[in-house]
Amino acid sequence: MNLVLAKTDALNDVFSVARDRLPGKGGIADARRQAFEIFARAGLPNRRIEDWKYTDLRALMREVLPLAEAPDAAALKRAGAALKPHAIKGARQLVLVDGAFAPDLSDLANAEDGLSIRTLREALEADGAQLQPENLSSETSSAMMALNTAMMTDGLVIMVAGGVALKRPLHIVHVASTAQPASMFTRSLVMLSKGASATLVESYVAASGVKTYQVHDALSLAIGDEARLDHVRLVEDGRDAFNISSAVVTLGAHAHFNTFAMTSGGAVSRYQAVIAVAGEHSRVETNGVNLLNGRQHADTTLMLDHAVPNCTSREIFRAVVDDRAHSVFQGRIIVKPKAQKTDAKMMTRALLLSDDAEADNKPELEIFADDVTCGHGATTGALDESLLFYLRARGLSEKEAQALLIQAFVGEAIESIANDDLREMVVMSAGRWLEARA
Numbered sequence: 290m291n292l293v294l295a296k297t298d299a300l301n302d303v304f305s306v307a308r309d310r311l312p313g314k315g316g317i318a319d320a321r322r323q324a325f326e327i328f329a330r331a332g333l334p335n336r337r338i339e340d341w342k343y344t345d346l347r348a349l350m351r352e353v354l355p356l357a358e359a360p361d362a363a364a365l366k367r368a369g370a371a372l373k374p375h376a377i378k379g380a381r382q383l384v385l386v387d388g389a390f391a392p393d394l395s396d397l398a399n400a401e402d403g404l405s406i407r408t409l410r411e412a413l414e415a416d417g418a419q420l421q422p423e424n425l426s427s428e429t430s431s432a433m434m435a436l437n438t439a440m441m442t443d444g445l446v447i448m449v450a451g452g453v454a455l456k457r458p459l460h461i462v463h464v465a466s467t468a469q470p471a472s473m474f475t476r477s478l479v480m481l482s483k484g485a486s487a488t489l490v491e492s493y494v495a496a497s498g499v500k501t502y503q504v505h506d507a508l509s510l511a512i513g514d515e516a517r518l519d520h521v522r523l524v525e526d527g528r529d530a531f532n533i534s535s536a537v538v539t540l541g542a543h544a545h546f547n548t549f550a551m552t553s554g555g556a557v558s559r560y561q562a563v564i565a566v567a568g569e570h571s572r573v574e575t576n577g578v579n580l581l582n583g584r585q586h587a588d589t590t591l592m593l594d595h596a597v598p599n600c601t602s603r604e605i606f607r608a609v610v611d612d613r614a615h616s617v618f619q620g621r622i623i624v625k626p627k628a629q630k631t632d633a634k635m636m637t638r639a640l641l642l643s644d645d646a647e648a649d650n651k652p653e654l655e656i657f658a659d660d661v662t663c664g665h666g667a668t669t670g671a672l673d674e675s676l677l678f679y680l681r682a683r684g685l686s687e688k689e690a691q692a693l694l695i696q697a698f699v700g701e702a703i704e705s706i707a708n709d710d711l712r713e714m715v716v717m718s719a720g721r722w723l724e725a726r727a
Contacts, residue, residue, distance in 0.1 A: 325439035334347075355471055378710060380457060381459050384462045387465065401456065440472075441475060447459065452484040452485060453485050461490070463504060477507075482513045491523070492523045493526050507534070516544050519547045519708065526554040536563070537563050562591050563594070606618045607702045635666070672695075703715050703719070
């Protein structure tokens, strides 16, 4: 009992110490306080909560680190050096360093017509329409989202006007450059009006020498009628980092959401996304890859809510797990009673490269309509020895043969990326992971 009380006191200290640094007054401040109270009552998620049964943060993370200080000149310099290997040609780069927007490292010039970008801090301090307290209060359904609502310091608010097709991808880069163990709380909102289209990339990286830190990020996506968003998410955090991220996505009618996520960095990561298909004749494609080794732990938990008729969704997830790493995939498709003619399919596969590697796959269907086409599947196995023998007989080393088979294994998910340059960048990132294998 004393241990629980000590943990609660420590959590309260994190919020009380940071409160004066958090943007937003009046109703925003009240919403923060209420959200933190929700989190404090629940505490860090643990295995007794079904959605967190494989990722017990009380055991893995144990505590929430103090809020990172605003980046100084040295931190910004380290962040600038860390950005270079992750730059995307032609993309509009938007950089958050230790949870704060870094304008000198970002590209805000010559914004395309119909594109609006401002920082979350500005929006909170202005008490903008998209950030009214009642909207913030509605996004506290989980303990970690409540914590993010209470502690968020900065992020991006991006709006794309109706009918506008952005030519340049938007690249939000989260850089950890803190000299001390700390946590960063960010939230970004992206809103596409009717008929708009855009490509959004998120990257999580660390500056040289940065070790222990925590990323607590949330993303809200509103995809309007007849709009399309292509989304790529790359987690390449430092090996001692924790990354706990959430996404809330809403689709209008005739909308299209194509998302791909790859995790190859971090000690512990958890990505949870709730996708609400709220308009008819919409399509969702969610694809992901975990590339894990050492003692890494990566959890992808997706909930796809079909609430209206005549919509389609596809989920493809691949995990490659080496050494003593642990991959988790939980996918739930809910088909509401009114969502007739839903076509939803989900497949997850895991490839274990060592006897100590672990993969937990948990696909679920909850169907409350009778005129649907739905299915799911899951497999776990090792590399095919006959294929390895075939490749080695043609002159490849064992490592080269394994790399070729692994590339083919994850290729189906990577091929879902629509942008050729982004797809090639992800292939190269996966290649670097393969080359680094002992």
